[in-house]
Amino acid sequence: MSYVDEVLERVKTKNASEPEFLQACEEVLESLRPVIEKNEALYKKEALLERLVEPDRQFKFRVPWVDDKGQVQVNTGYRVQFNNAIGPYKGGLRLHPSVNIGIIKFLGFEQIFKNSLTGLPIGGGKGGSDFDPKGKSDREVMAFCQSFMTELCKYIGADVDVPAGDIGTGAREIGYMFGQYKRIRGMYEGVLTGKGLTYGGSLARTEATGYGLLYITQELMKDHGESMEGKTVVVSGAGNVAIYAIQKAQQMGAKVVTCSDSTGWIYDPEGIDVDLLKEVKEVKRARLTEYAAARPSAQYHEGRGVWSIKCDIALPCATQNELHLDDAKQLVANGVKAVCEGANMPTTLDATKYLQENGVWFICGKAANAGGVATSALEMTQNSERLSWTFEEVDAKLQQIMVNIYHNINDAAKRYGMEGNYVAGANIAGFEKVANAMLAQGVC
Ligand SMILES: NC(=O)C1=CN([C@@H]2O[C@H](COP(=O)(O)OP(=O)(O)OC[C@H]3O[C@@H](n4cnc5c(N)ncnc54)[C@H](O)[C@@H]3O)[C@@H](O)[C@H]2O)C=CC1
Numbered sequence: 001m002s003y004v005d006e007v008l009e010r011v012k013t014k015n016a017s018e019p020e021f022l023q024a025c026e027e028v029l030e031s032l033r034p035v036i037e038k039n040e041a042l043y044k045k046e047a048l049l050e051r052l053v054e055p056d057r058q059f060k061f062r063v064p065w066v067d068d069k070g071q072v073q074v075n076t077g078y079r080v081q082f083n084n085a086i087g088p089y090k091g092g093l094r095l096h097p098s099v100n101i102g103i104i105k106f107l108g109f110e111q112i113f114k115n116s117l118t119g120l121p122i123g124g125g126k127g128g129s130d131f132d133p134k135g136k137s138d139r140e141v142m143a144f145c146q147s148f149m150t151e152l153c154k155y156i157g158a159d160v161d162v163p164a165g166d167i168g169t170g171a172r173e174i175g176y177m178f179g180q181y182k183r184i185r186g187m188y189e190g191v192l193t194g195k196g197l198t199y200g201g202s203l204a205r206t207e208a209t210g211y212g213l214l215y216i217t218q219e220l221m222k223d224h225g226e227s228m229e230g231k232t233v234v235v236s237g238a239g240n241v242a243i244y245a246i247q248k249a250q251q252m253g254a255k256v257v258t259c260s261d262s263t264g265w266i267y268d269p270e271g272i273d274v275d276l277l278k279e280v281k282e283v284k285r286a287r288l289t290e291y292a293a294a295r296p297s298a299q300y301h302e303g304r305g306v307w308s309i310k311c312d313i314a315l316p317c318a319t320q321n322e323l324h325l326d327d328a329k330q331l332v333a334n335g336v337k338a339v340c341e342g343a344n345m346p347t348t349l350d351a352t353k354y355l356q357e358n359g360v361w362f363i364c365g366k367a368a369n370a371g372g373v374a375t376s377a378l379e380m381t382q383n384s385e386r387l388s389w390t391f392e393e394v395d396a397k398l399q400q401i402m403v404n405i406y407h408n409i410n411d412a413a414k415r416y417g418m419e420g421n422y423v424a425g426a427n428i429a430g431f432e433k434v435a436n437a438m439l440a441q442g443v444c
């Protein structure tokens with residue numbers, strides 16, 4: 001049995017109840033086969049893969065808080081510090097009822113390679129809770145965030161582990177958490193990113209993941225002799241990543257005709273009105289039915305369905321495993337050219353395979369959505385030097401990082417004879433740097 005198969009077997013036995021984590025491990029290890037085979041004896045002796053799939057440590061803790069009726073509620077908090085070979089742990093905090101240790105581990109594992117691809121000194125981590133901010137008052141959200149940080153603050157720090165936002169965690173939640181960290185630890189440091197602009201946040205961090213997704217998509221199109229101008233784009237999600245992906249795609253001359261949330265989706269053949277979408281989702285925190293009610297050209301549908309719309313480019317920006325094999329078949333039948341993932345692991349393994357086998361240019365999330373964490377690392381830099389850069393400075397750095405990621409993953413795939421396989425390229429390029437750092441640092 002090959003070393004990769006041995007490790008995959010062990011991971012499956014050890015983490016049998018964590019399907020998302022197994023899916024992420026399988027995707028990464030399968031595409032690393034040619035790299036591992038080249039150095040199998042060394043990697044095996046050093047147990048490099050075993051160390052890579054085992055988090056450095058994971059915290060699970062009780063989060064009690066009081067709701068508006070005076071009732072005590074209890075949620076579970078998590079932080080997984082996966083790998084700090086190339087820098088302090090870095091990765092977001094997800095607040096969603098579906099959160100469990102397997103989901104946090106898959107996200108933390110992906111984050112190792114993503115953060116490596118940015119070219120910046122950040123390791124991989126992730127956290128969150130099964131708390132649902134939806135439908136809660138600001139006071140309830142604050143009570144939860146303060147309780148969550150009361151425990152989390154023992155394990156994090158500006159040079160140790162720097163959390164940020166993710167699903168359900170936006171500027172409001174980061175603000176409450178930062179306030180509590182400062183209060184308990186008695187220090188003012190860049191311990192979180194995605195902070196407000198008045199207390200250490202970076203310009204362009206809000207836009208960064210969506211904008212970065214479009215910068216890499218544009219580079220992909222350019223490399224294939226195409227442009228964004230006039231392309232029809234289908235987007236899923238209506239949160240932070242989706243909104244700024246839609247905005248940048250439109251600035252590049254494309255027409256974005258869909259968005260979605262967990263209850264339904266919008267088809268707007270005249271193009272999504274991004275200001276209206278921001279008003280509905282960012283300001284009112286309302287459902288997409290409100291968008292449809294205010295926009296005569298929009299059709300609202302219950303359930304899922306954005307992938308049934310004919311498009312040139314598809315950008316899944318909601319959550320994991322939201323683009324299935326049937327969706328991939330429909331996209332291919334409708335002539336899609338490119339699929340680039342704004343969310344983390346939104347495409348199932350069989351759908352990814354189908355898209356790749358049918359000639360679709362497919363860039364996986366760890367490369368395509370790396371602009372968010374890259375800009376978080378730029379926020380850390382600004383905090384360390386006690387300076388703030390202009391929007392244009394940060395945006396220019398973000399663009400360059402995304403263009404570099406495209407060429408690095410493209411070159412890595414070519415080096416191993418897999419030209420055009422950007423999934424393999426991303427895993428290989430992300431892995432090489434982390435593996436070299438781990439080997440240089442000895443057994444730890
Ligand atoms: N915010 C960031 O900077 C980054 C986010 N990501 C990933 O992008 C994705 C979206 O994150 P954000 O936009 O930040 O979150 P968000 O909370 O702002 O928006 C999430 C969107 O996805 C939808 N959604 C969530 N769970 C769903 C489900 N089970 N079924 C259908 N729709 C669902 C929500 O309705 C919402 O429209 C996630 O996979 C996240 O991990 C990746 C890199 C950075």
Ligand SMILES: O=C(O)CCC(=O)C(=O)O
Nearest residue numbers: 091092164166372373376
């Ligand atoms: O900005 C960050 O530190 C984290 C972003 C994140 O969670 C992600 O890349 O999935």
